[in-house]
Every structure is written in C-alpha cells, then in structure tokens.
Amino acid sequence: xxxxxxxxxxxxxxxxxxxxxxxxxxxxxxxxxxxxxxxxxxxxxxxxxxxxxxxxxxxxxxxxxxxxxxxxxxxxxxxxxxxxxxxxxxxxxxxxxxxxxxxxxxxxxxxxxxxxxxxxxxxxxxxxxxxxxxxxxxxxxxxxxxxxxxxxxxxxxxxxxxxxxxxxxxxxxxxxxxxxxxxxxxxxxxxxxxxxxxxxxxxxxxxxxxxxxxxxxxxxxxxxxxxxxxxxxxxxxx
Amino acid sequence: xxxxxxxxxxxxxxxxxxxxxxxxxxxxxxxxxxxxxxxxxxxxxxxxxxxxxxxxxxxxxxxxxxxxxxxxxxxxxxxxxxxxxxxxxxxxxxxxxxxxxxxxxxxxxxxxxxxxxxxxxxxxxxxxxxxxxxxxxxxxxxxxxxxxxxxxxxxxxxxxxxxxxxxxxxxxxxxxxxxxxxxxxxxxxxxxxxxxxxxxxxxxxxxxxxxxxxxxxxxxxxxxxxxxxxxxxxxxxx
DNA sequence: AGCCGCTTGTGAACGCCTGAACAAAGTCGA
DNA sequence: TCGACTTTGTTCAGGCGTTCACAAGCGGCT
Numbered sequence: 342x343x344x345x346x347x348x349x350x351x352x353x354x355x356x357x358x359x360x361x362x363x364x365x366x367x368x369x370x371x372x373x374x375x376x377x378x379x380x381x382x383x384x385x386x387x388x389x390x391x392x393x394x395x396x397x398x399x400x401x402x403x404x405x406x407x408x409x410x411x412x413x414x415x416x417x418x419x420x421x422x423x424x425x426x427x428x429x430x431x432x433x434x435x436x437x438x439x440x441x442x443x444x445x446x447x448x449x450x451x452x453x454x455x456x457x458x459x460x461x462x463x464x465x466x467x468x469x470x471x472x473x474x475x476x477x478x479x480x481x482x483x484x485x486x487x488x489x490x491x492x493x494x495x496x497x498x499x500x501x502x503x504x505x506x507x508x509x510x511x512x513x514x515x516x517x518x519x520x521x522x523x524x525x526x527x528x529x530x531x532x533x534x535x536x537x538x539x540x541x542x543x544x545x546x547x548x549x550x551x552x553x554x555x556x557x558x559x560x561x562x563x564x565x566x567x568x569x570x571x572x573x574x575x576x577x578x579x
Numbered sequence: 580x581x582x583x584x585x586x587x588x589x590x591x592x593x594x595x596x597x598x599x600x601x602x603x604x605x606x607x608x609x610x611x612x613x614x615x616x617x618x619x620x621x622x623x624x625x626x627x628x629x630x631x632x633x634x635x636x637x638x639x640x641x642x643x644x645x646x647x648x649x650x651x652x653x654x655x656x657x658x659x660x661x662x663x664x665x666x667x668x669x670x671x672x673x674x675x676x677x678x679x680x681x682x683x684x685x686x687x688x689x690x691x692x693x694x695x696x697x698x699x700x701x702x703x704x705x706x707x708x709x710x711x712x713x714x715x716x717x718x719x720x721x722x723x724x725x726x727x728x729x730x731x732x733x734x735x736x737x738x739x740x741x742x743x744x745x746x747x748x749x750x751x752x753x754x755x756x757x758x759x760x761x762x763x764x765x766x767x768x769x770x771x772x773x774x775x776x777x778x779x780x781x782x783x784x785x786x787x788x789x790x791x792x793x794x795x796x797x798x799x800x801x802x803x804x805x806x807x808x809x810x811x812x813x814x815x816x817x
Numbered sequence: 818a819g820c821c822g823c824t825t826g827t828g829a830a831c832g833c834c835t836g837a838a839c840a841a842a843g844t845c846g847a
Numbered sequence: 848t849c850g851a852c853t854t855t856g857t858t859c860a861g862g863c864g865t866t867c868a869c870a871a872g873c874g875g876c877t
Contacts, residue, residue: 352782353834359781363760377854386762386773390836397856405842405855422781424788430780437682441675445777452784491787494780516787518779522601524624532786534779535624539683541756541774542668542732543597543660544590546690548770549729549754550662591864615824628866635826643825644873 354395358418360385361392365415377408423452431490431514433505434497435460435475438520438538442494443471456488478505485512492516499523592633596656598623599630603653615646661690669728669752671743672735673698673713676758676776680732681709694726716743723750730754737761 350358364384368376378396382389396402396409399421403409430446432439435458446455458470459478466477476484484490493509495502495517502521509517516532519525522540525533588596602622606614616634620627634640634647637659641647668684670677673696684693696708697716704715714722722728731747733740733755740759747755754770757763760778763771 350785351834352786355782355785356775356778359778360760360762360775362781363777379854384762388836390838391834393854393856394835401856403855404844406844406853408854422785428784428787430784437675437679441679442776442780444675445780451777451781452788453780491791492780492783515790516783518783524598524622532783532790534783536774536776536779537594537598538680538774539601539689540594540597541772542680542683542691542730543689544593545730545754545756545770545772546666546668547588547593547660548590549666550690552753552770553729589864617824626866628868629864631824631826632865639826641825642873643871644823644875646824 350398354398355422357385357387357392357395358422360387361395362415362418362422365411365418368411369415373411375408376411376414378403381409419452427452427454428492429454429456429488429490430492430494431455431457431459431481431485431488431509432494432496433459433478433481433509434495435462435465435470436496439494439496440470442496443473446471453492455494456490457484459484481505481508482512485509485514490514492518494518494520495525496520588636592636593660595623595625595630595633596660598625599633600653600656600660603649603656606649607653611649613646614649614652616641619647657690665690665692666730667692667694667726667728668730668732669693669695669697669719669723669726669747670732670734671697671716671719671747672733673700673703673708674734677732677734678708680734681711684709691730693732694728695722697722719743719746720750723747723752728752730756732756732758733763734758 361381364381365376368384378393379389382392385392393403396414399417402414402417430453432443432455435443439458439460443455443458446453455471455473458473458475459481460466460475461478466475468475485493491514493506493514493516495505495509497505499521502519502523503525506517506519506525506527510527510531515530517525517527517534519533519535520538522537524535527533599619602619603614606622616631617627620630623630631641634652637655640652640655668691670681670693673681677696677698681693681696684691693709693711696711696713697719698704698713699716704713706713723731729752731744731752731754733743733747735743737759740757740761741763744755744757744763744765748765748769753768755763755765755772757771757773758776760775762773765771
C-alpha cells in the first residue's frame with residue numbers, strides 16, 4: 342500500500358508540510374522524540390489548529406495525549422512530499438541566483454535533486470557548481486533525455502526564458518519553476534510556478550509606504566508572531 | 580491631493596500591480612500608446628476581469644471603448660506602488676542570493692532601492708556589488724541610522740537570521756523580507772514576508788510526483804495558458 | 818447627428834482557505 | 848482498575864479572493 346488516500350492535498354498545505362519537515366529534521370538532530378502541535382506550530386510560524394488540519398490530510402499520524410513522534414512524522418512527510426526517490430531537476434541559467442539555488446539541493450530527502458546545470462556563457466560552462474559540471478545549453482535536449490528530468494528551473498534573463506521553456510516542454514518536462522520576470526505560455530498539462538523576487542520587494546515597499554502614510558491606522562491590530570501564508574508571511578499593523 | 584482613496588488594497592492585488600507595471604514598461608518601450616485589459620492580462624498571465632478589478636482599486640484610469648493609456652497607467656501604478664521616492668533597503672548576507680538580489684535594484688521607479696549591503700565574511704566586506712561597497716555587519720546599527728532604511732532583506736544562513744532580524748527591528752526597520760528558512764519572531768507592527776526557495780521546489784516535486792501517480796486523473800481538466808496566483812502560477816492537469 | 822460596437826467598471830455568486838470551538842482517545846497517576 | 852488531564856482529529860462558521868456576467872460609457876462610422 343504505497344499511497345493511502347491523500348488524493349488531493351491543497352497546494353498551500355503542501356508548502357507548509359515542507360516547512361514542517363524542515364523543522365522536524367532540526368528537532369530530530371536535537372534528540373527530541375516527541376512534539377506537540379503547539380510547539381511545532383510556533384516553530385513553523387503557523388496556527389496550531391491549522392497545522393493539525395494540514396497533517397490530517399495524510400491520515401492520523403499522532404498520538405492523542407502525547408503528540409507526534411518526531412521520527413515517524415518526519416518519515417511520513419518525507420514519503421508524502423518526495424515520494425520514494427528524489428525527482429531529477431534541470432536548472433538553466435547558472436548565474437548568481439542559479440548557483441545559489443543549486444546549493445539548495447543540499448541534502449537528499451527533499452523530494453528533488455539537481456542532475457544538470459546549463460548555461461550559455463562559455464566562461465561558466467565547464468565550471469563546477471554544487472558538485473555538478475555546467476553544460477552548454479545547446480545540449481539541453483540530450484541532457485534531459487539522459488537524466489529523464491521532469492522538473493525544470495529557469496533562472497535565465499527574461500528575454501530567453503520563453504524559448505528555454507519551450508525547449509524544456511518539448512522534451513517532456515512538465516513542471517517548471519520560473520524565476521524570470523515573464524509570464525510563460527505553456528500547453529495544458531504543464532505546471533508552472535513563478536517566483537518574482539522583484540515583486541516581493543515592491544510589495545514590501547508598498548506596505549512600508551502605506552504604513553508611513555497612516556501613522557496610527559484605524560485598526561490597532563495586534564499579532565504576536567508572524568502569520569505565514571503559502572509562500573509569504575506577514576504580521577503587524579496594516 | 581497625493582493619495583486619492585486606495586486605503587486598503589489587497590496584498591495579492593499589489594503583487595499583481597507590480598507585474599502590470601513591468602509589462603507596461605515593456606509596452607512603452609515598444610512605442611505602444613494604448614492597451615486593452617485583455618492584452619495586458621495575457622501578457623501578465625492573469626484573467627482580464629481580475630485585472631480590471633485590480634485596477635479599479637485606484638479609481639477609474641481607463642477609457643471605455645478604447646483601453647488604457649500606457650503612459651498614464653504606468654505613471655499611476657508607479658505612484659501607487661512606490662510613492663514619490665524609492666524606499667531605502669538594507670541587505671544582510673551578500674552571498675550568491677544576496678548579490679543576485681542586489682542587482683534587482685536595477686532601475687529606479689520600482690519603489691525600493693538598496694542603500695547598503697552587509698556581510699560578515701572578511702573576503703566579501705569591502706568588495707563592490709551592484710555599485711555598492713559591502714560593509715561589515717557590525718556596522719548594521721550605524722548604517723541603518725544613517726540611511727534611514729525602513730526595509731531589511733535577510734539572505735543570511737538560517738542560524739543567524741533571527742539575531743540579524745532582532746538587530747534590524749531594534750533600530751527601527753519595520754519591513755523585512757526573509758529568505759532564510761526559519762520563521763522569524765517579530766514584535767507587533769513589523770511586517771515579515773518570507774520567500775522559501777527550497778519549499779518552492781519541494782511543492783513542484785510533489786505536484787510532479789502526484790501527477791505521475793495518476794497518469795490519467797479522474798479530472799480531464801483543460802487550461803490553455805498559465806493561471807497565475809499571488810506569487811505562483813499553475814496550470815494543467817492535477 | 819444618431820447608431821453600433823467595443824471596452825471598462827462593477828455587482829453577485831462560487832469556491833477555497835483560515836481560524837476557532839468541540840468531541841474522541843489515549844496516557845499517567847492513584 | 849478507574850478517573851482525569853492532555854492532546855489530537857474533526858466539524859463549523861467566517862472572510863477573502865477569484866470568476867463570471869451585465870450595465871454604463873466612449874469612439875468611430877454612416
């Protein structure tokens with residue numbers, strides 16, 4: 342019985358599960374054997390009730406009156422998130438952002454693993470980044486076919502992002518993480534997640550400006566800790 | 580009359596406004612004078628109706644039957660998002676990710692501007708990144724006071740992120756963008772946005788795995804183009 | 818000058834996610 | 848062995864965001 346019943350887990354929940362997994366890894370290193378939902382929630386920066394709801398998506402995995410077993414919950418999350426083996430990822434565009442991301446492959450058990458890095462710059466091609474040798478982007482089709490990569494990461498300039506995306510899709514990549522500031526057009530059946538670092542800063546700047554405009558806003562809200570959202574977190578006066 | 584009435588714009592809308600602004604800048608460079616909501620929406624990767632709703636938050640700014648004036652809408656978005664002047668940002672942790680971000684300061688009119696880069700590594704301190712000289716992190720308090728920075732960006736290792744955050748908050752920074760994989764604890768009145776690159780990849784890996792587990796899922800959904808969300812976009816079979 | 822077509826702006830419904838309160842269950846102590 | 852406390856798992860209501868669909872308004876053509 343490989344997968345039990347988690348047929349449809351909300352995307353926001355999946356993102357939080359990954360956070361829980363990281364916290365649990367830290368707790369395991371500290372030698373902890375059990376955790377309560379409250380402690381785990383504060384460490385992850387979420388609401389305890391929400392955490393329990395998230396965990397309920399993969400069936401009962403805690404013991405009432407005691408809490409969650411760190412090791413077993415960690416293993417269960419690892420299995421749910423990453424499956425048995427890590428999925429191979431290809432990264433295109435080994436600039437500063439690209440090489441920083443390549444290092445996130447870090448330790449296994451995360452569900453993904455970089456198997457190839459591609460770039461056009463002759464000065465970068467051939468160099469070693471995160472234990473991999475950078476290959477020329479001209480070999481994209483060959484590399485994807487050999488590694489059977491199903492995930493592509495685009496950290497190229499915006500001008501070439503769409504063409505790189507098209508080539509990735511053409512050779513079978515159906516999951517793409519896009520850091521280029523463009524909206525990629527893809528056929529049905531392809532997942533695209535977009536991360537826009539510039540937009541994140543602009544949003545923060547807007548909130549900062551808005552707060553200055555209203556020194557003491559009408560709502561004296563109080564929040565003790567950060568209240569994370571799918572990918573971003575906010576807390577404080579609005 | 581500086582600000583008209585946009586007292587409370589949803590955060591998700593603000594993120595999209597930043598995207599629209601970038602698209603408009605490109606259209607202006609191409610010499611376009613007017614755009615329809617449909618064209619702008621496809622370029623930004625959103626729904627036309629949603630785009631109009633987003634724009635409605637800052638009052639009527641289009642002409643019925645014609646569309647939006649590229650230049651005037653761009654100016655209006657610039658004013659709304661960034662205000663009159665760019666807000667000063669301090670970045671702590673000039674690694675690969677940090678230096679990549681520093682370059683995003685790129686051209687002005689984005690609402691933010693890096694005014695200082697800090698790091699602890701003696702090899703990095705003193706070097707020039709994105710036109711700025713990296714200062715030692717020990718001078719954090721002095722630098723923030725001199726530059727009156729109100730936004731802090733944390734691209735340090737996770738171990739020191741909380742202490743850096745505490746120091747930033749102590750000297751008056753009330754908006755923080757956190758790239759370290761930890762949940763920062765901050766007092767009320769401080770905004771924290773978190774970007775977790777590792778989680779993004781894990782979510783993508785999960786979706787990829789889930790799709791493989793269900794070759795032909797129960798729902799034969801069809802989507803022609805990417806359907807973006809606040810910070811991420813997805814499209815395709817689930 | 819009047820009509821037609823196009824586009825914006827807005828109102829309402831749908832669905833999702835979040836947050837809180839309640840019941841089930843298991844353990845520890847007596 | 849029984850009771851009570853602790854903590855999980857679930858259910859319910861509330862809010863937010865997105866989407867669809869229609870009315871209002873403006874330009875261009877005849």
